[in-house]
Amino acid sequence: MRDLYIQNSLSKKKEKFTPIEEGYVGMYVCGPTVYSDVHLGNVRTFVSFDVMYRFLLFLGYKVRYVRNITDVGHLLDNGEDRVSKRATLEKLEPMEIVQKYSNSFHTMMDVFNTKKPSIEPRATQHIIEQIEMVQQIMDNGYAYAKNGSVYFDTIKFHTEKKSYGHLSGRVIEDLLTETRDDLKNQSEKKHPSDFAIWMKAAPEHIMKWNSPWSVGFPGWHLECSVMSTKYLGDKFDIHGGGNDLKFPHHENEVAQNVGACNCDPANYWLHTNMLLMNGRKMSKSDGNTISPEELFSGESPHVSKGYTPMAVKFFMLQSHYSSTLDLTDGGMQASEKGYRRLMMALTTLKSLETTSDDGALDNEILSLLDEMIGHMCDDFNTPKAIASAFELVSKINSMKDSHININGLSKDALSKLKTILPQFVYDILGLQNDMDNADNDVLSGVMDLIIELRQDARTNKNWDTSDKIRDGLAKNKITIKDGKDGTSWSVS
Numbered sequence: 001m002r003d004l005y006i007q008n009s010l011s012k013k014k015e016k017f018t019p020i021e022e023g024y025v026g027m028y029v030c031g032p033t034v035y036s037d038v039h040l041g042n043v044r045t046f047v048s049f050d051v052m053y054r055f056l057l058f059l060g061y062k063v064r065y066v067r068n069i070t071d072v073g074h075l076l077d078n079g080e081d082r083v084s085k086r087a088t089l090e091k092l093e094p095m096e097i098v099q100k101y102s103n104s105f106h107t108m109m110d111v112f113n114t115k116k117p118s119i120e121p122r123a124t125q126h127i128i129e130q131i132e133m134v135q136q137i138m139d140n141g142y143a144y145a146k147n148g149s150v151y152f153d154t155i156k157f158h159t160e161k162k163s164y165g166h167l168s169g170r171v172i173e174d175l176l177t178e179t180r181d182d183l184k185n186q187s188e189k190k191h192p193s194d195f196a197i198w199m200k201a202a203p204e205h206i207m208k209w210n211s212p213w214s215v216g217f218p219g220w221h222l223e224c225s226v227m228s229t230k231y232l233g234d235k236f237d238i239h240g241g242g243n244d245l246k247f248p249h250h251e252n253e254v255a256q257n258v259g260a261c262n263c264d265p266a267n268y269w270l271h272t273n274m275l276l277m278n279g280r281k282m283s284k285s286d287g288n289t290i291s292p293e294e295l296f297s298g299e300s301p302h303v304s305k306g307y308t309p310m311a312v313k314f315f316m317l318q319s320h321y322s323s324t325l326d327l328t329d330g331g332m333q334a335s336e337k338g339y340r341r342l343m344m345a346l347t348t349l350k351s352l353e354t355t356s357d358d359g360a361l362d363n364e365i366l367s368l369l370d371e372m373i374g375h376m377c378d379d380f381n382t383p384k385a386i387a388s389a390f391e392l393v394s395k396i397n398s399m400k401d402s403h404i405n406i407n408g409l410s411k412d413a414l415s416k417l418k419t420i421l422p423q424f425v426y427d428i429l430g431l432q433n434d435m436d437n438a439d440n441d442v443l444s445g446v447m448d449l450i451i452e453l454r455q456d457a458r459t460n461k462n463w464d465t466s467d468k469i470r471d472g473l474a475k476n477k478i479t480i481k482d483g484k485d486g487t488s489w490s491v492s
């Protein structure tokens with residue numbers, strides 16, 4: 001199996017990936033909070049982890065991929081539960097909200113052709129296990145109950161374990177002044193950085209359960225500690241999420257797991273970066289947002305036209321998961337062209353044949369294929385891998401254009417190219433050909449006609465017209481080449 005290197009947020013280093021059990025990978029990714037439709041930022045994060053999952057499978061690992069559904073405990077700054085608030089607004093049961101937005105999340109994940117996780121646990125289905133973990137943490141002395149709520153004792157934990165803040169790089173003293181969690185219960189905490197792992201519910205609160213401390217509900221951070229270790233064991237390989245979750249969510253997860261069973265849960269922490277739009281954070285409150293549906297239909301002031309889901313996905317994969325990605329109409333247009341070019345080259349590739357035993361081109365092609373997979377092994381570097389794929393696309397187009405019957409490429413090398421390039425595009429990146437076939441047929445028909453008209457012009461020595469056609473096509477990124485077998489064209 002090829003070596004894989006991962007940028008580990010825990011060590012802040014790029015490290016060789018060594019799974020706990022050879023050949024197997026346990027991966028947990030924080031899933032969506034299902035109180036509204038997913039936005040494109042969420043999609044970027046889940047697409048990034050989907051590609052990692054697919055690549056691990058490609059390398060030959062057996063992967064257990066757990067991605068949860070958060071359906072309780074993820075509070076707004078004012079202490080309201082997101083799901084409950086939405087239920088009140090939409091006059092629906094909280095579980096109807098959960099079902100409704102889980103369904104729309106799944107639909108969107110299908111639209112982007114992501115694989116389903118191996119297990120998709122919901123927080124409300126694990127209340128008993130969460131109560132058990134609260135008890136364990138209390139038994140170990142790292143949590144205390146106050147007025148029916150239970151708080152994690154960050155100071156005691158940090159004093160004894162010296163590890164609070166390790167993942168996020170926060171210094172506990174800095175945390176004295178900031179805490180985003182349940183502000184209204186500040187006075188019950190021994191220290192502002194302590195956080196609730198069980199919360200007593202106010203009488204009007206809808207989603208609540210019995211517990212030894214109160215009728216209440218679990219803290220958001222606790223659910224991921226519980227569901228990851230329940231399905232992957234106390235220690236597992238990879239934990240992922242957007243980098244906005246590093247603190248406090250992931251930091252607190254680590255503290256809870258260490259507090260409960262003295263076990264740092266994941267060996268590798270991976271964090272995806274944020275999606276921006278026109279250089280600013282995508283945010284609903286200031287209108288700097290676009291939904292996937294608006295991007296598909298083009299019905300948004302932010303774009304000049306609609307883009308297919310695969311063009312959007314291709315756009316996302318052209319940047320590394322750990323870099324911010326700025327969504328702009330210009331960027332989308334360029335990506336759409338690139339995506340079309342890639343899809344057309346894959347169609348061309350299918351029709352290439354060779355009878356050659358001369359392998360002069362073999363090395364170049366095989367090393368590009370190797371380089372492409374090598375980039376994926378280097379912290380899932382999709383932009384660099386795609387760049388290698390485009391070098392192969394150029395080769396494919398020139399083989400087609402020059403009608404060389406691909407002299408210089410052996411059968412074996414052509415067969416590798418025909419296997420690995422589509423594998424990379426379809427299996428690893430999870431792209432599909434969603435170019436409108438009707439559009440393609442129309443384009444092919446129009447091009448046949450244009451080439452015929454140009455041929456007539458040339459036969460009549462009407463060079464002005466023939467050049468005008470060639471130059472006009474070039475302006476539209478269509479290159480035509482005259483060979484001994486006729487004229488061919490390709491989109492550049």
Ligand code: AMP
Nearest residue numbers: 031032033041042045241242273274275
């Ligand atoms: P949420 O539903 O808010 O819990 O978020 C689900 C996932 O999407 C988390 O891993 C977040 O970190 C991630 N996420 C949220 N906003 C963005 C964004 N603008 N860009 C990329 N990922 C995001």
Ligand code: ZN
Nearest residue numbers: 030031224249
């Ligand atoms: Zn989580």
